[in-house]
Amino acid sequence: MSTDTPPCHEGLNLSAHSAVSSESLPPETWGLTRTEQGLCLEGRSLASLADRWGSPLFVVHAARLAENVRRFQQVPPGRQRGAEVFCSYKTNPIPAVIQRLSQLGLGAEVVSPYELWLAMRLGVAPGSIIYNGPGKTPGIARTLVQNELLLTNLNHREEIALVARAAAELDKRPNVGLRVATSDSWSGKFGIPIAGGQALAAYEEALSHPSLRVVGLHAHRGVAIEDAETLERFVREVLEFCDVLHARLGLAVEMLDFGGSLAVPTVLPLDASPLPLAERVRRRLSIEDYLARLIGQVEDHFHRAGRPAPRIFLEPGRAMTGNTQLLLCRVSSLNAAGAGPAHAILDAGENIAHILHREYHEIFHVERWGETPSETYSLDGPTCSPMDRLRATIELPRLRTGDTLAVMDAGAYLVSFSNSFCFPQPGIVVLEQDRETLVRRAETYEDMVSRDLYASDAAR
Ligand SMILES: Cc1ncc(COP(=O)(O)O)c(C=O)c1O
The missing domain is CATH 2.40.37.10 (Lyase, Ornithine Decarboxylase; Chain A, domain 1)
Structure with a gap:
């Protein structure tokens, strides 16, 4: 059996679905x-x-799964800390895969009562679980509060009173964050827009509930992050909003959750591009580059502001398992x-x-x-x-x-x-x-x- 390095494959014609290139990746x-x-x-x-x-x-x-986990868990050169990484259950819901990921040190990012049940079933500690998602009912709110999760991100304003009520009834004080929508992230049913002061007003409301520990900020872009400029813009908007929360409400965010969205370099959009396939892939952000830039930007921002940097949470889906x-x-x-x-x-x-x-x-x-x-x-x-x-x-x-x-x-x-x-x-x-x-x-x-x-x- 020979294991020689094969020559590059030539001639795949992708033209009808995309104009990526006639070459293929090795x-x-x-x-x-x-x-x-x-x-x-x-x-x-x-x-x-x-x-x-x-x-x-x-x-x-x-082996590649373990390698991706290791890459996401690195502390970028010259930085004090890395990110805390959570496995997006919806991206790859295979229990044996999820179980491996948690054995390798990832927390769980779940969005439904089923996914929460699965995380617990697989032995993930509640203190390593983040609950997201836009469909919280009074019953789900009670479950979340009872389980004392690491963080529950409230998707929109109506969820604030819902979870606050459940917490007061159960005499608990859960960690919560609010999901915000930046100018270029998914919005609509997802999150509360920063624009127009809506997210600020929602934080003000959340802080008025003594049954909530308002410690988090969640910003999942949704639209794939493919390059450094997009990442920088997205992170900057979130950090500027942290400054607003600090200046206007005296809130120091402790858990800054940037969600997922990092693109898989070898998965490309089906659009026309004059660039060769390999070049398009080469221009994509690697996991290392993404981490170094994101963590660097956050650390530098808080250093300049003279405030301690929050913990950074990431919920990579496609970039972790794709x-x-x-x-x-x-x-x-x-x-x-x-x-x-x-x-x-x-x-x-x-x-x-x-x-x-x-x-x-x-x-x-x-x-x-x-x-x-x-x-x-x-x-x-x-x-x-x-x-x-x-x-x-x-x-x-x-x-x-x-x-x-x-x-x-x-x-x-x-x-x-x-x-x-x-x-x-x-x-x-x-x-x-x-x-x-x-x-x-x-x-x-x-x-x-x-x-x-x-x-x-x-x-x-
Ligand atoms: C809240 C949240 N976090 C993380 C992810 C994983 O996203 P991605 O696969 O883009 O990294 C998703 C997926 O949509 C999500 O909704």
């Missing part, structure tokens, strides 16, 4: 190697994983009729990888990566929906039924948004140097109807 970007068995990870051929565990299949790369997982799928059938590229109908489509409608992800031919592409294909999913297409055009070696493809960067929002539309959902395997562990078996037909009440005997 598989080594994700730690893949090329061998006689095709693309391999940790010495295992990807095709053999699909043979053993079935296709489609999510493969979690344990590039730690890939999706293997196989060609079920080929339909070459009609004008335009032949349709390669895969066993995975938008039922599993819906996000590919919005993002460019690298896709490799597993068995014959590196062969000169000779055909143009449309990569279509198996469901009866005309929208079910993963890539409008891609150049590949001539495909055969049963060929395996690998969709890269499948670790964020694919499993969370998977559904059982027409087909059962795939299994999930964690791959380590010395072992493969099935952490979620593939859904069965029986699973798919297991919650339904019907005359099952009569139907047979």
